Amino acid sequence: MPERNHSSVTEFILTGFPGLHQEYYGLVSAVLFFVYLITMIANATVIFLFATNQSLHKPMYYIILNLSVCDILFSTTTLPKIISRYWFRSGSISFTACFIQMYFVHYFGTAVAYILFQMALDRYLAICHPLKYSRILTKSNILILSITGWTAAKAFPLMMVIRAYPLPYCASNIITHCFCDHIGITVLACTDRTPYAIPAFVFAMFVLLGPLAFIIFSYCSILIAVHKIASVQGRLKSLSTCSTQLIIISLYFLPRCFVYLAQNVGIKFSADVRIVIIMLYSLAPPMINPLIYCLRAKDMRESLLKIKILSYPLVKEPLGTSCDLALYK
Known part of the structure; x- marks a missing residue:
């Protein structure tokens, strides 16, 4: 283990977007604050709908609940600090706080990968093994999978922090x-980072490609199973049940795979472009995911509609007849 030497570095400075001119600081902080606000409201709405509607207490929605919680925690870990960087010109972060943030960034990123794995498992069993679905994906089994995923996600980020923290900066x-x-922290170490970069790369590949391999297998199996359905209407109905999950999974995996592939084939990005891409695939999905659930998932739409109908008399005149009510369905 390298000798501990932190005397010359007591805090880190987050540059944000390096090429950004100061006149745009206010605009960028406002956009980031808007993203954070929408992310919190949208995911909190999903959690509220789940808590107040028994009809949503199904395996798929337990998985979505986990994803919403993870999205809220990840956004809260990353966005407030960078918002303050541009809003209050406060880009400094203490030495220890930076490593704490690093841990949670990788922890919640790993947890999301496990949750998307559960999503793919849910659709795989529902379409390829429908008779076994209710027996395998019970509420208790979903709870066990969720706890296992959240617990297992701690291991590799903790290992990365333990190895990186004692390095001489x-x-x-x-x-x-x-x-x-x-990567952002360890490149600043006054030592050869190869022994630390290789395990981190292996970890990233394991977290990214492990769930992705099963997801690809599951959706290939789903396509084969759907192809065997005789009616076109039956095929479309089966595929529509996967569309929401497939959009969410694509938002998470495709940009990450593109970045890793680009790095390995020698495609170079400027610092600004690289950071913009990373911010897009890190912060856009937590904001967009709840909107996808509410637009695509029937039970979610119905739950939102019930809230709209129940709140309608509070802001409008009472509905007179059942025909009036039908207008809002």
């Missing part, structure tokens, strides 16, 4: 990023 303290992550 005695040179630059400027992190060219919007939040603290493993």
Whole structure:
């Protein structure tokens, strides 16, 4: 283990978007605050709908609940600090706080991968093994899978922090990023980072490609099963049940795979472009995911409609007849 030497670095500076001019700081902070606000409201709405509607207490919605909680926690870990960077010109973060943020960034990112794995498992069993679905994906089994996923996700991020924290940081303290992550921190160490970069890369590939391999297998199996359905209407109905999950999974995996592939084939990005891509695939899905559930999932739409109908008399005149009520269905 390298000798501990933190005397010359007591805090890090997050640059955010390096090429951004100061006149745009207010606009960027407002946009990021808007993203954070929408993310919190949208995911909190999903959690509220789940808590107040027994009709949503199904395996798929337990998985969506986990995803909403994870999205809220990830956004809260990353966005407030970078918002303050541009809003209050406060880009500094203490040495220890940076490593704490790094841990939670990788922890929640890993947890999301496990949750998407559960989504794919849900659709695979529902379409390829419908008779076994209710027996395998019970509420208790979903609870066990969820607890296992949240617990197992801690291991690798904790290992990364334990290995990176004692490194000697005695040179630059400027992190060219919007939040603290493993690469952004360890490149600043005054030592050869190869022994630390390789395990981190293996971890990233395991977390990314492990669930992705099962997801690809599950959706290939689903396509084969759907192809065997005789009626076109039956095929479309089966595929429509997968569309929501497939959109969410694509938002998470495709940009990450593109970035990793680009790095390995030698495609170079400027610091600004790289950070914009990372911010898009890190922060856009938590904001967009709840909108996808509410637009695509029938039970979610019906739950939102009930709230709209129940709240209607509070802001409008009472509905007179059942025909009036039908207008809002």
